[in-house]
Amino acid sequence: MLELRLVQGSLLKKVLEAIKDLVTDANFDCSTSGFSLQAMDSSHVALVALLLRSDGFEHFRCDRSLSMGMNLNHVSKLLKCASNDDIITIKADDDADTVTFMFESPRQDKIADFEMKLMDIKSEHLGIPEAEYQSIVKMPSQEFARICKDLSSIGDTVVISVTKEGVKFSTRGDIGSANIVCRQNSTVDKPEDATTIQMKEPVSLTFALRYMNSFTKATPLSSSVSISMSSDLPVVVEYKIAEMGYLRYYLAPKIEDDEEQS
Amino acid sequence: MLELRLVQGSLLKKVLEAIKDLVTDANFDCSTSGFSLQAMDSSHVALVALLLRSDGFEHFRCDRSLSMGMNLNHVSKLLKCASNDDIITIKADDDADTVTFMFESPRQDKIADFEMKLMDIKSEHLGIPEAEYQSIVKMPSQEFARICKDLSSIGDTVVISVTKEGVKFSTRGDIGSANIVCRQNSTVDKPEDATTIQMKEPVSLTFALRYMNSFTKATPLSSSVSISMSSDLPVVVEYKIAEMGYLRYYLAPKIEDDEEQS
Amino acid sequence: MLELRLVQGSLLKKVLEAIKDLVTDANFDCSTSGFSLQAMDSSHVALVALLLRSDGFEHFRCDRSLSMGMNLNHVSKLLKCASNDDIITIKADDDADTVTFMFESPRQDKIADFEMKLMDIKSEHLGIPEAEYQSIVKMPSQEFARICKDLSSIGDTVVISVTKEGVKFSTRGDIGSANIVCRQNSTVDKPEDATTIQMKEPVSLTFALRYMNSFTKATPLSSSVSISMSSDLPVVVEYKIAEMGYLRYYLAPKIEDDEEQS
Secondary structure, X not given: OEEEEEOOOHHHHHHHHHHOOOOOEEEEEEEOOEEEEEEEOOOOOEEEEEEEEHHHOOEEEXXXXXXXXXXXXXXXXXXXXXOOOOEEEEEEOOOOOEEEEEEEXXXXXXXXXXXXXXXXXXXXXXXXXXXXXXXXXXXXXXXXXXXXXXXXXXXXXXXXXXXXXXEEEEEEEOOEEEEEEEEOOOOOXXXXXXXXXXXXXXXXXXXXXXXXXXXXXXHHHOOEEEEXXXXXXXXXXXXXXXXXXXXXXXXXXXXXHHHHHO | OEEEEEOOOHHHHHHHHHHOOOOOEEEEEEEOOEEEEEEEOOOOOEEEEEEEEHHHOXXXXXXXXXXXXXXXXXXXXXXXXXXXXXXXXXXXXXXXXXXXXXXXXXXXXXXXXXXXXXXOOOOOXXXXXXXXXXXXXXXXXXXXXXXXXXXXXXXXXXXXXXXOOEEEEEEEEOOXXXXXXXXXXXXXXXXXXXXXXXXXXXXXXXXXXXXXXXXXXXHHHOOEEXXXXXXXXXXXXXXXXXXXXXXXXXEOOEOHHHHHHO | OEEEEEOOOHHHHHHHHHHOOOOOEEEXXXXXXXXXXXXXXXXXXXXXXXXXXXXXXXXXXXXXXXXXXXXXXXXXXXXXXXXOOOEEEEEEOOOOOEEEEEEEOOOOXXXXXXXXXXXXXXXXXXXXXXXXXXXXXXXXXXHHHHHHHHHHOOOOEEEEEXXXXXEEEEEEEOOEEEEEEEEOOOOOOOHHHOOEEEEOOOEEXXXXXXXXXXHHHHHXXXXXXXXXXXXXXXXXXXXXXXXXXXXXXXXXXXXXXXXXXX
8 A cells, every 4th residue: 555645745846847748647655664756757868866764754654655646637637636735645446457545635625536447658767877976066057947948949959068168058059159157156145046066077078959848847946056077978957856856858869960050 | 878887897708709619609698687698509408607796797778678789790700809807898789789888997097998880699598497406516616627637638427426425526438437426525715616515315416528528718717616406407607706796508418319429 | 348237237128118119129328418219100100209317327338329229129028038027128239239128137137138139220319399378287107097998998089188177088989978177186195196287288188098098108207297288299208217318209199180080
């Protein structure tokens, strides 16, 4: 039997909004350690990885490991019926072919339950090796989202270049070219407003802005985002989920030839 | 001669927004007792009844009873030109074929008048007998609107079931099934937040969500809504209009066969 | 060399939003006296004139007069990348075929620069003679915008009539007719809320509402608007730009025959 009670139900709503545009159907994996998901986007270019650790739930019972296949648009529709301050409980029997989402209002005077059929989804779980990155940029998530959106009005790809001074986002399109530089500023009032750079080596990589804009749907989950880059690895765009885990997006850089074609 | 002066002009704006999607053309009936409307929706399934009592107007002159046929979309367009704090006056001569809406700003420095042609609309006035209902649910109007909207994302019909404990709204669709239970809670801080149930007999009836969603356009008119149900009568969804009257919607329940077909 | 530094960068964003729907391509003219633009709308009916005086800039360097042709939609796209509190600098070399817009965040931790190709646009600079107007109405810009929008839901043209008592806006359409009268009210708390009328002679002129609605895109630039009318001259709709200059729209009145046709 599975029973996961999450007091901060709005977290789950935000998670679904952050992944449903990228992934249509996916397995949610549940084990004693937590609730997780790993899925490629429909064009098999980006990878999404979610982890919500069991100790972040008010109640977490998972008698045996379970993989529950769901259509994320359907889950998103159900979760839209939850108010932001609702407590959400996910329930399933072992070997069941349905899952139940229960929403309780804080005053317990409104209780909703939604039963949904599970799907059989084949998926391979990729082992993602821990890696050392040449550069890691941590910056306000809203600023990163704003920059990706702004550059999209000019070009299709972004070059992200990290130096000691800061991180530069560049693009080029029919109407002109753009460079946006964010400088390190660890001395701000709020730590979440800081832009910090951990750099072993300067790095400059090119990415499709379309994917970056999809990733920034996770902005409501965290006030800061970290971007980990190495020239021979996919970039990792990570949003921490308060005390519970993370939502990570992986995307391979475009190589020179791609750039010329686009 | 007719001259009705309504200080709280925003009321009239809200009334039009609450009925214009359901009814295209209708007669506004004016007599010494008040300003009223009764109309079937265009598919002849639901009935709308409005009453604004004469004593709720700052000035109410109606020399002889008058029935004024209007296109409600046109009236809504005119009323959108009134600011929310404008005073609205409705004027017509006896036997006139036009009606004039006048909007005065509170400071009297902006005065607008709109003249509109009246229409000849044939309509029967249905006598609606006073009835005793098996169950009457009073609940916050925003909560009722939210529930109808939420269930619409899953199914087409709603089963409303009343018991002593509370009222249950259920639906079923391709992606799954949903039950939302609201419990009695008369002990809340604000009376308009209360959910109360007057029950002589438990009742469970099925309705088309499409109509329920149309009715909830009246939500801005009142902070609470009452839903009166008997197994052999149309449901009455009533929004009180502060100290002046009401807007009521009547809708026949779906019978079993309907349910199976839908 | 050209280098114009504008601390209140949001002004430039508002200017572009106010003219880009009316004018597609235009020359920005820069001289020691300031930064200006004069352009006909694409159907050659309305004229837009912008002036930002050099003393309103924090830094204004213009070694020789320059006329820079730009696509206003492109400029608008670039300026949307500037935050409202950004400082904007416009830079160009003499004889350059590009212009650079630079946006600095107030804390200087984010610096963006956008380079855009200039265009070769042929345009005649019309000399607009100073004129004496029969009537000048000054009124809150939001109210003027609201009136133009409201009347557009009823008719296509507006008759603006000025008398000593006030200014009347009238229209007529399929659903009826409308008159909105704004009275002089210089005794209000805030001077920008005042409606004042300077009248030498009563005047009544007819204009296409479509253009008036385009002009009101400038509403965010100023809390009041002035409308200068004479029976033999184009109307001037002017929005002052705080201590720096103005944005003016010129539009010829419709003559009687036009009215009948429309």
